[in-house]
Amino acid sequence: MKEILSHYAAYNYWANQQLAGALLKLNEEQLDRELGGSFATLRQTVHHLWCTEQVWYQRLQLQEKTTDPLAGFTGTFATACQHWLEQSLLLQQWVQQATQVRLNHTIAFMRKKNEPHKMDVFQVVMHVNNHGTYHRGQLVHMLRQLGVTKIPNTDYHRFKPKK
Helix, strand or coil: CHHHHHHHHHHHHHHHHHHHHHCCCCHHHHHHCCCCCCCCCCHHHHHHHHHHHHHHHHHHCCCCCCCCCCCCCCCCCHHHHHHHHHHHHHHHHHHHHHCCHHHHEEEEEECCCCEEEEEEHHHHHHHHHHHHHHHHHHHHHHHHHCCCCCCCCCCHHHCCCCC
């Protein structure tokens, strides 16, 4: 299982890098144009991806109270993308270093509405990566709505995991 999770976390980081490269070529108006989806704009979608990855990472670190990286964030879109990619890399490294025992561990945390919840670590890793895939698909759709034609293919088979 660890090998699969390691590949999947590496893929998540790689795919995020591919899309961030395309997104960073856009202007402010394109980033903030309301296009629909779970989040109305490309900027909001990237912010959500960064925030979500960081909150789950904090939970993996057994941080009792998670913090929202967007609280008080006034940086540029490029800075947000940099933080998003750094967070994806941290997750990848964490999975690579995790023991099988750690991946099988169950963590307890509070959901947004102060509901207690438990989840196996390997399920958290799977969730974060699947969540990223879902929203990357939305980003691709939004880019197409803007008329962007050079969109990187982030299908898993394009990713070449290191052996």
